[in-house]
Amino acid sequence: MSALDLTAARLERSGRRRRRKSHGLRHVAALVLSVYALLPLLYIVSASLNPTGTLTGSNRLFRLVGLDSYRRLLASDQFPFLTWFKNSLVIGLTTAVLSVFLGALAAYAFSRMRFRGRRTGLLTIVLVQMFPQLLAVVAIFLLLTRIGELVPAIGLNTQAGLISVYLGAALGVNTYLMYGYFNTVPTEIDEAARVDGAGHMRIFLTIILRLVAPILAVVGLLSFITSMNDFVIASVVLIDPEKQTLAVGLYRMVSNPNYADWSAFAAGAVMASIPVVALFLFLQKYIVGGLTAGSTK
């Protein structure tokens, strides 16, 4: 073995050692960050299992374990948790389905048809999206009050009114995202269907919509999460406690954490988040793809 080979071997060994050392540091960093990420979640699960109810009592993680606070919350007259849950699901799902449909209709037109003002139209929609609806929350409140005087069914304090408001954002956020995906479906497919005698509506409903299903799932999920997370507009539009959503209802429970039934809130938080977290982990692959396309939570 020549001296050169020896040196090379020594170099390689030390390189490996250095890499192992840096891996060790990485694991330390990863553990620290994992604790930071996980601690609040572990804390809230532990608090929900704590029967005592107070904020102080929740500090000893997993010292006491029981389902009392879940029972207390579900039986509570003051806080109709299950109703809030149902409201959030109904509002979230309706908004998601309708905004996917409205967005897909518009994206189909932008992607498959050529008309005057197409580019300007798309540009305008992207620009309008820059102004989030919550900026106009005062005007939305007063507008729905006025609408309610004429047509009470879609006015203030109705879920239909709130969904309509959310649908106002349906085009802005989604059309551009969907438009890009629609463009990846080859037009030859439309062509072939047309030759076979299918009309534009049929091509849209039975062919295109199936081929773009992944983006529909992403947009639907993002719009569901957005409406779940909305506090501002929901708190202003929905007044009766039985009409409110989880975000507004749970906030009322702990608007003063020191005196609230913290365990019951924690139980509510755990129950409210399980479906969202499960859905998220299940669809993670798609969401990450959608994220890089430029959407924020």
Add this chain to the structure above:
Amino acid sequence: MTDLRSAPTRSTGMGTLVAKITVLGGLDALAVFLGAVLVSRGDYVIAALVVVGAIVLTVIYLSERLLPAKYMAPGLVFLAIFQVFVIGYTVYIAFTNYSTGHILTQDQAVEALLSQSQRRLPDSPSYSVTVVESNSQLGLLVTAPDGTALLGTADSPLRPVDATFQDGQAVAVEGYTSLRFADLLGRQDEVFSLAVPLADDASAGSLRTLDGRTAYQYTSKLSFDPASETLTDTETGEVYVDGGEGAFVGEDGTEILPGWQVNVGLDNFTRAVSEPSIRGPLVYVTAWTIAFAALSVGIIFALGLLMALLFNDPSMRGRTAYRIVMVLPYAFPAFLGAMVWSGMLSQSFGFINQVVLGGASIPWLTDPTLAKISVLMVNLWLGFPYMFLVATGALQAIPGEVREAARVDGTSRWQMLRHIELPLLLISMAPILIATFAFNFNNFNVIYLVTGGGPRDTGAGIPVGQTDILISLVYKVAFTGQNRDYGLASAFSIIIFIVVAAISVISFRRTKTLEEIS
């Protein structure tokens, strides 16, 4: 790409056509109804918008052409009302005095004032009455002194009716149910508040009953003179005139409320910049909003990038497990995350002080500086997983050849990061960083659900705190506190519009998003 306009028009089936005409017919009927109601209320502009909107929709769906419009109209309707119109409406409200005490129109305000100041007319005759009900609305069936029957409700003045009499007293009338004594007890409050006008003219006064059997004539101590638009107190003789600011003002300058809504021009904006108790908070809230958004982007990006660099090594064991754990805060609903942190940061009972810091008493949410740090830390927790995912994606998208070439040229790891990876990452992530900035600029949930905008600034003339950002300030001015000032809140909204517009213009110039739209 194909042009659908040139496609042969397919003859639509009879059923579809009927359905279409039915839906459009219903829509137009509704629009005509709404238009008529709006015109009768004097809302001419809105009435015109409703009618024009209905005509446009009808034309779009009846026309043989205009195919793209048929697909876009449903979404555009919602966009037009709840995204575009509300922005215009915000501007309109910002020029009015719309607030608690100034919600009504002038006519409604006069009516409200007259009925508020009603009191029993001394020596007024007593009327024997029966409380009746129809469609859950109460009314009074009155036996007039001359023995005839009169009927009226809160909305419709007394008019003669044919009633059934018993012992010379009207007891029942067709179309109404007479309330029994037991019913009266259950609905006392409703009965007490029922005032049936004697005539169309509100100054004639009304009948009220305290026991459900006898009613007395009540008149307002104020009287309105439509010609001079003044209110006169008939007891003291004081004259109230329209003060020009949406309320009647007495000789000594006192306003009587409710007032009404008037256009006040630039008043809200002038107040915002000239009243020190509003200007001060507005300035520091705007500065903090920009700082909060910029700092949030900075720390979230720094941590996300660091993590992407650290954990983007395929040889590292347990990467997938770490990744799932670290993405969990992103999967957890953000509003809940903010509320959980708010409890954990509580000064005397929270987890952070009691457990992590072993019983410290640090005012995380009530000290002005610490509260700012707290909301930033919570925001970091909510945001870093997202930036980690995005930065990892962007890092992996850098072609291997680039790194290879640099390595051949003998660059160190640091030089590679500093001069090659970072610049490339910044280019591909610029749109996302701008979007994150814009999002955090209006990140209401983190502020309102963690600190409520507090600690409160007690010296300010509006409800505002040290961690408030513009959007939470708008919310608090409009919807919390004793005096809800929609006009001032809308003026603040416009400030946000301007800042957001400026940011958008700059970001669009910098990125090429718009050029990608072909």
